[in-house]
Amino acid sequence: MICRMGHTNSIAVAIALAAALLVSGSALAHHSFQAEFDISKPVTLKGDVTKVEWVNPHVYLHIAVRDDKGAVTNWAFETLGPGRMRAEGMSKQTFGIGRTVTLKGYAARDGSKNLGFLRQVTFDDGHSIEVWLGDPDDVNP
Numbered sequence: 001m002i003c004r005m006g007h008t009n010s011i012a013v014a015i016a017l018a019a020a021l022l023v024s025g026s027a028l029a030h031h032s033f034q035a036e037f038d039i040s041k042p043v044t045l046k047g048d049v050t051k052v053e054w055v056n057p058h059v060y061l062h063i064a065v066r067d068d069k070g071a072v073t074n075w076a077f078e079t080l081g082p083g084r085m086r087a088e089g090m091s092k093q094t095f096g097i098g099r100t101v102t103l104k105g106y107a108a109r110d111g112s113k114n115l116g117f118l119r120q121v122t123f124d125d126g127h128s129i130e131v132w133l134g135d136p137d138d139v140n141p
Helices: 002-029 082-087
Strands: 037-053 060-066 072-078 100-108 115-123 128-130
Touching (some): 037 072, 037 115, 060 100
Parallel strands (some): 072 115
Antiparallel strands (some): 037 060, 060 072, 100 115, 115 128
């Protein structure tokens, strides 16, 4: 019985340690808008949705942007988390692979990445969704 209790306690400690590591990893991975994106670098791009990553802590929308010569540049736009997106009435299916969208947002500070933070998506049928916390007129998240 003593051996069994020790084994049960070891399992409980291991589970608690694993949970703590998972939570701390998510907390360390999270960043502020200002740390990665530049409000003074607005970007507007039109392209076809190639991938939607519906994962925590942020949803990523990937698009293929064609220039006037037909060359494709792939971009990723980070946005709110899946829970907040669902609360705003959106799902992974809202964006649809292959669908043409125009994205407005802010470029990464780094400048070398094709990465932006999504502020607004306009679909090919003309309707738009503001993907922004707080006042839509607020330029500083």
